[in-house]
Structures are given as C-alpha cells and as structure tokens.
Amino acid sequence: MDAGCERSRSQPSGQELREDRGDETHLLGPRASSRCHGAAALWAPGSRARGRLGARPQPGGRIRPLPRRPAAPPAPRPQAARWPRSRRLRPRPRPSHAPSRRAAAAGPPAAELPAAGLPRAPALCLRPGRRGKTTLICRNTMERQSRNSDHWRWLCWCESGLSPGQSRDERCGPAGEIRAHGWIYLARRFWAREVGKMIGLEHPLIPVQHQYVVTSTIPEVKALKRELPVLRDLEGSYYLRQERDGLLFGPYESQEKMKVQDSWVTNGVPPGFGKELFESDLDRIMEHIKAAMEMVPVLKKADIINVVNGPITYSPDILPMVGPHQGVRNYWVAIGFGYGIIHAGGVGKYLSDWILHGEPPFDLIELDPNRYGKWTTTQYTEAKARESYGFNNIVGYPKEERFAGRPTQRVSGLYQRLESKCSMGFHAGWEQPHWFYKPGQDTQYRPSFRRTNWFEPVGSEYKQVMQRVGVTDLSPFGKFNIKGQDSIRLLDHLFANVIPKVGFTNISHMLTPKGRVYAELTVSHQSPGEFLLITGSGSELHDLRWIEEEAVKGGYDVEIKNITDELGVLGVAGPQARKVLQKLTSEDLSDDVFKFLQTKSLKVSNIPVTAIRISYTGELGWELYHRREDSVALYDAIMNAGQEEGIDNFGTYAMNALRLEKAFRAWGLEMNCDTNPLEAGLEYFVKLNKDQNSCFAHFKEENGWVSRWAIRPY
Template sequence: VLAGLYNPGDGHIDPYSLTMALAAGARKYGAQLNYPVQVTNLKSRSDGTWDVETPLGIIRAKRIVNAAGFWARDIGKMIGLQHPLIPVHHQYVVTSTIPEVKALKTELPVIRDLEGSYYLRQERDGLLFGPYESEEKMKLQDSWVTNGVPPGFGKELFESDLDRIMEHIEAAMEMVPVLKKADIVNTIAGPITYSPDILPMVGPHQGVRNYWVAIGFGYGIIHAGGIGKYLSDWILEGEPPFDLIELDPNRYGKWTTREYTAAKARESYGFNNIVGYPKEERFAGRPTERTSGLYDLLKSECSMGFHAGWEQPHWFYKPGDETGYKPSFRRTNWFDPVGREYKQVMEKVGVIDLSPFGKFKVKGSDSVKLLDHLFANVVPKVGSTNISHMLTPRGKVYAELTVSQLYPGEFMLITGSGSELHDLRWIEEEVMRGGYKVEIENVTDEMGVLGVAGPYARQILQKLTREDLSDADETVNLVCVTGELGWELYHRKEDSVALYSAIMEAGQKEGIDNFGTYALNALRLEKGFRAWGAEMNCDTNPLEAGLEYFVKLNK
C-alpha cells in the first residue's frame, strides 16, 4: 500500500431501518403511505394532473414522482417513455466471526480498493465485501428490459456465482489477510439499477407534464435523504435549489437505445473503480444514431468526442502527430495540435462541425410575447440575433441561448448540445403555464451547422454567395463562439458534405483548415465568452457571471 485516503465521517447504514425511519417521519408530517399497492396504469389529464390506477382504485395526483427502483422502466412504459435503465447482478459476501475483528475496540473504516475493484467493511464480528467485475464478466438482467420485472418479484435474490468474482476475492485476501481464514456464511446476489453513465436521473422529464423521476441509483439508499430534499425543494419553489445538471433525466433522448444502455452499463460497472482522467472519453455503445452529416468524412482524420449522443471532432490529426485517445494528467498528444488549430483560426480561417447544437423553431401569434417573458434580454428584431438567458424565479441563470428572428414572429433558438432537452423542457413548461399560442419544433437532428471563423472568413464565404457580406458588423462576432470574425451556417443535415466541400475548396488560397472543440474552447475563453455549464449555471446569478450587457433590468 503506497497511500490511502481516510474519511472519519464514513460509515454504513441498514437500508431497511432507514426506510422505516423515513416512512415514520413522512407519516408524522401528514404523508399517506399505501403498501403494498401495485400501480397498474398512469393516465395524464388535460389539466396536467394524473390518474394513478391501482387494484384499490384511482388516485388523483397533481404530479407523479417515479422512484420505483428496478420497476422504474416499467412505470415509464405506461406513458410511452423508455427510461434507459438496466438491472445489474451485484454480489457481496459476508463472513463468519473473525477473532481479530471481534477483538477490535472500534469499528473498521470502510475500505475501497481501486486496484482490486471491491469495497470491504465490518459486519458485526466479521467482514462484508463486494466486488465490481470487469465488463466482460459482469452480468446484466436483460430480460427485465424487454419483458419487465417478473410479477411478484420483491425481496427475492439471484443465484450467486462466486467463480465470477473469484479474482476480486483473492485480491481482498491479499489486502486483508484475515479473510484467508474466514468462512463465507452468505453470498448475496441482487439487482441494482444502472443508467448508461451510472449516475441517477433526477428531476422533471421533458415532454410529459408534471412527471418527475428519481431513478437509476446504482449506489442505492446512500442518496435517499439528499435527493428527497432536492426534489421537494424544486417542486415547492419552482426551480432547483442548486445545479445538478449531471443528473438531469433529459441528458438522454431517443438515441439512448436498449443496446446502447446495455453496452454503457457494462462499461460503467466494469469501470467503477478505475482512475478517471481529465477530458475522459468512454467508447462503449458508440457511435449512436446521432452522427452529423460529416461524421463518415471526418472520423478518420480526428479524435472524436461524445456530446449528448453526438460524435464531434475534438482535434484533428496531421502527419507526425500521435493519433488516438491518450488520457493523461499532463500535457498529452492533443496539446500541440490544439495550439496549431488555435493559431489557424487566429491567423487564417478554420471550419468546425457544430451540428450537435440544440435547435428549436418557435412561431405563432404569441411567439414574441413568449420570448419576451422567457428571456432577460430584449427580443431581437427581424433579421437580427442576440444572446439571451432564461432566469429562474430567484434570478439564477437557468440557460443561455442564441435567439434569431428569421421572419416576423418566427424564431430560431440555439443552445448547447448538453442543454437541448433541459432547455426545451423549461420552455414548454412556461408555454403551458402561460397559455401561449405558439408552435415549438425541435429540429436538432434534422439540421447541420458549420462554423467558419478567422480573419479570412468573410472573403471565403463571399465567393459562395451573392449576398454582400461586407456590411457584417459586431453582431456577427457576438454569435461566433470563437470570438473571431465568423459565421455559423445552418443547413439541412443531408447537405453538410456538399457545403463543407464547397467551403474547403473556396478557401484553398487562404489556407483554410479544420479545427475542433478543444481549440474552440480555448478561443472563447481567451475572448472572455462565458458558457453555460462552465462559467454560469443555476448556482450563479447573471451579475455574478458578468452578463450585465445581456440582462435588461427595465423590462
């Protein structure tokens, strides 16, 4: 052992006792608990309330919170949702009394051995330890995904399989030698529910009114108190008490298929105890159906990154570069190429695939009224674009979007790839609450986006259009994420290759070249452009984030 981290506040708790304590507390404050009662169907009503059908009758509810554990996927299916969840077989082993453990004056701390991939703690006078097998050896309960949880399944367990975890048992014995003499008295194999990235899904769900989730808790009851408080505060106050975008259920979408969920769950379970690196990429289940029109053309020329299901170039290869994904805590193979791409945009001109941007069309008789209500900035005039922010009731920055009025009353809203359904849900909720007469169309998957930026951007694009680009003013720079002179070209996804080829051909004389999102991020930071999720989120107000220019206090 070279080093370890000790947490004096670490410990463990009996899940059954905690559950009973929480139930008693809930009853004390007026909650009505019905158990056991099976939910047989859910029906949404036109006023946003729900009918919850049970064998004992119908319960009318203002909102639904799906906290159904490994039944959560079945509940989602009742209303047409395919929650990306899959049960994993997890085993732990309990030993008989160990004299050396019994003789201890204080309880052992919980041990997590990352190399051996197991946890270990004291259980009465013996020890309990549980491993996380590799993705090749671990076992999924696939049948529950396709056929649902077997009727009546509750406290039952799976059949144990010590052979599957033997290498981890041996690692634990090496680290804690008293295990070698201990007898195994119990092996427990039960279901834990995994999401693709192992993180739970917590909050309201896009596309369904008053439907909330608290599902996919791969680490179990340890999250119960915090998540319960977080959700109740959000429901009562109308906004999240603090930012937890990593747990947003809307980070997943239609691209999250059963095959993808299974592949990622295997990977996440097998990687449970690995060391994580900055800018980490994981490759199971990729690519999804979300590929831009340029993916096949560019995939061999660059290192791709994963953005909300999309594949997007992080950086591009040149002869002599060390290619591929090489994670490190120090400067790695992408450092010099990204500097090269940065210089390319600053001194010449670069092209970047920005197709993963979230894209919404909004139109209707109340479209201007809606956007004036939604955003802290003014509504742009026809043919104009601005940066606008949606603020929570307490004045926190919920989202940042680019707003363009294409025609009178018809708008295009652009947001980051990771915020697509997060932002759409908030907009849809405000539409319902205010009764606005608008149509909202999510065109994210249908439209491609190419960014062209750098000192020569104007003269290259001028070769491809009859429109006079010479009168482009500072507004153009504001919406170019690099902070340099540039344009974002929105087009049909199927036209991406033709458009890209035309731009690259037109820019040969000016030395045009590709650049990726790593260089883009460096460029925007140097320019002082803030990004939602990095320099601002639901924990910051617009003044703290330096957004005074975009917030009109006299609206």
C-alpha cells in the same frame, strides 16, 4: 462538460459582445396523478427498505399504515413521551372544493393504468403545509390479489382523511387508476423501465447482477473500539466495510465477466419479483476476493455466512436520473441509483425543495434525466452499462472518452467524411471532432493528467483560426423553432435580455425565480413572430423542458418544435472567413451590409442556409444552419473555395481555448444554477427595466434584486 458542447457567447462585465473582424409514485401519464389534489409524490424507498415516514415493509411487499394514536386515550400523554414528529404525521382531509392554482395547472386527470404487473413499493403523497412543512394526505401501495396471482391492486390508506360523505374511491380513485392534480414521482429501482413504458418513455436502465459477501464474526474486528472506515480498493476493484462484528465486501467485475440480467432487458421484470435474489456465483468474483484477502489478511481466516446476488439498475454513465422529465408534464424521476438507498435522504430533500420552490436548490446537471434522448437505445444502454460497471473503480482522466456503444444513430452529415481525420468526442449522442491530426502525428487516444498527444495539434488549430480561416462542425447544438401569436410575449417572459429585432440575434439567459442562471441561449428573430433558439448539446432537453413548462403555465399560444436532428451547422471563423464565403454567395457579406449579430437566409454554393454572423471563437465568423443532408456538399464547397486562403479544420478543443481568451462564458462551467448573472459577469445581457410580464421583473420586484445586488462585490 466539455466547452465544445456547452453553448455560450457571453462577455465580461461592462463589455459588449464583439468579435475580431480580421480584415475588419410513481406513474405519470400525461397529467396522470397520485390522486392527491395539489400533492407532490415524494421519496418512496423500495420494498426492501424502511420508509421515511415510519412505514414498515411487511411480508408480501405490503406497507403497514402509519401508527395512529387511540381516538380517546385514557390519560393525557406526557410531553416527553410523545412520538417523534415523523411518527405523528397523520392523513389530513382536504376540502372538497376546487383544487389549488398549482393543481389546476396540471389539467384534468387523464390516464387509466393497468393494475397487472405493477410494483409493490409505497408512494408517499404529501402537500405543502403551514410554515413550509408537509402533511401526509395519502399513501398508496400495491398487493397481489392472491398468493398465486400475477395481478395486482392498489391499496390506499386515506379513510381517516376523508371529508364527510366522501368515499375512498372518490378520494383515491378505483383500483388500477392513478390520477394526478400535482406531480407523480417515480422511484422504482428495477421496475422503472416497466413503469416508464406505460406512458411511452424508455428509461435507459439496465439490470445488473451485483454480488457482495458477508463474513461471520472476526475476532480482530470485534475487538475494535470504533467502526472501521469504508475501504475502496481501486486496483482490486471492490469496496469493504464493517458489518456488525464481521466484514462485508463487494466487487465490481470487468465488463467481460459482469452479468446483465438479459431476460429482464428483453422481457421485462417478472411480475411479482420483489425480495428474491439470484443464484450466487463466487467463481465470477474470485479474483477480487483474493485481492481483498491480500489487502485485509483477516479475511483469510473468516467464514462466509452469506453471498448476496441481487439486481441493481445502471444508467449508461452510472449516474442516476433525478428531476423532472421533458415531454411529459409533472413527471419526476429518481431512478438508476447503482449505489442504493444511501442517496435517499439527499435526493428526497433535493427533489422536494425543487417541487415546492420551482427551481433546483443547487446545480446537479450531471444527474438531469434529460441528458438522454431517443438515441439511447436498449443496445446502447446495455453496452454502456457494461462498460460503466466494469470501469467502476478505474482512475478517471480529464477529457476522458469511453467508446462502448458508439457511434449512436445521432451523427452529423460530416461524420464519415471527418472520422478518419480527427479524434471524436461524445456530446449528447453526437460524435463531434475534438482535434484533428496530420500525417505522422500520434492518432491514438492517450488520456493523461499532463500534456498529451493532442496538445500540439490543438495549438496549430488555434493559430489556424487566429491567422487564416477554419471550419468546424457544430451540428450537436440544440435547436428550437418557436412561433405563434404569443411567441414574443413568451420569450420576453423567459429571458432577462430584450427580444432582438427581426433579422438580428442576441444572447439571452433564462433565470430561475431566485435569479440563478438556468440556461443560456442564442435567440435569432428570423421573421415576425418566428424565432430560432440555439443552446449547447448537453442542455438541449434541459432547456426545452423549461421553455415548454413556462409556455403551458402562462397559457401562451405558441408552437415549439425541436429541430436539433433536422439541421446541421458549420462554423467558419478567422480573418479570411468573409473572403472565402463571399466566393460562394451573391449576398453582400461586407461589414456595412451584414452586421455583427445579424441573421439572414441566403444561398451558399446554391445550398439554402440560415447564416448568423457570430462565432464562439470571438473571431470574424458565421454559423451556417442548413439541412442535415446538405452538410457534405456545403463543407466541400467551403473547403474548395478556401484553398487559396489556407483553410483547414479545427475542433472543439481549439474553440474552447479561443473562447476562454475572449472571456466568453460557458453554461455549466462559468455559470449554472449556483450563480446569479452578476456573479457570472453577465450584467450586459440582463435588462433591469423589463416590464411586469417578465418573470425576471417579478423576481426583481419581490426580492429587491437591484438594491441588494447593486452593492454586492463580485
């Protein structure tokens, strides 16, 4: 991600943070469930694919239960003839006593969900077993109640795992009800939007018609002694691979020619839709077929035996959504896979590791479902999906921008004022200035692998902040208000740093159980027990989910509020920053009174602001948090007051250059879930003497963090 949207103000190893001063299945309702105590509902391929644990798709969408050995075999089975381990997994009863601690944390079951119109794919429900292995304890699927009915019912194969005297309904719940004492995992292809709506979530997915063509046997292909590699032609916009003794190739049309299944967008997926296909349309892909024939001449003599036109789901940026979802507890998704089942094994392993160990096994922030929010409307999602599908095979550039569906409803108060003066970048739905142009300069968007038209203007902005004073719009920062009688205890548990005193700010990091850097935030102690937390725009809901989850797990009495859209932020930085702001406030901004990393509530040009003396540029500066509707008035007042000092705008490109020179780290770039604090040079912000309430201290005690890492070279 661009450094402009990733929040970090970290310093190199052994150095204090400083500044240059200048003049100084399947469903998850709220605690809804798979009805398997302590169970994790893991990867469930679609009804057209074979299940991981040997479940076989049957006509009508049913999944045949796992094969079971005879109760009394006539003779012992030889060891060599035993079934593979995946075939031998059988339901195992769970004691009827109270659920596990992890299960209890999920709370009581609460959601009765309608059976009509639900999907047919299986939900494989497993629980952790001995030595890290998993045990299949329940499998649910759906079937139509009658051939001509649009109503569905749950089928469960748990009878062999029932406790003495326990009925199937006691174990799995009645038809149409899903309960979860652990996790619900949604992997539903084009049904994902419908399932999400049942719990109040609008998953940003659009069904797109994708066609591929299969040929008959081609003698030249049949004569090959090894399988052809997959071919991807970026100019022709198609992929091609061997299919038995023939070839299969599928094109990606331009956004003008591609077809979205609009009726599904407005009315939802037709109840009962499963293996059906759409009518083929070769005219729509003919130019790609011709390109493939030119590249692979044997196609000219081949016969087409099948044209498949089926639905695939696209997210706005083409990438799937994988992981836990903010706003609903224990809701995990693996949806939006535009390239199908090829991802199944890796994604299933990734999620199961995360569920079992409490943290992602490696960084996949680009697939985080929380990169989208309420700003991803259906109109935006459709526009971006069209663009992304059409751009499937284009060459990508550094700092690339794509403009379909923009702007969203998420614009700062300064958007209209700055729109004509700068090149805007897209950050989690926000429009934020990347760089500003002057009269006579090239204002076009010109992506390149070399220096392009923004290089000189960004250099001027860099000098502006270093030598005079500049103003930048930082409104996309994620902003959380946390207060309550347990707020200090919660934050002390969350962060590896100490909690700042009232009226002060620090940089703090949330670490995973294995000591990886999950997030970096600015923590400001505004009043006793009340905090303002700031994070990068791209990690807003990513960080909020972790905070909310830890608060619930620990039973902390706190109120957590996301105020990102309520507040605007202006950054004023440079050696003349104090001089400009002092003209607009009666508050003493001198170094002795308003110290570095201090926060105060004051008025600037009679506008209430929360001022934090900090700047991501590393220069003397303040960040001014204010009501979003006051942004224009505050900006105009600052610009007018700074005319004598030569004030001007600067964007995120210049800010990124400035922070790199100060060695300020950025989460997502110099640190993430693949790095520990020492590898990222964050030891100044990690306090090894945290008390036992801290999860970091618990990790240190359990894993010998100090003794192992103190001598590790980095």
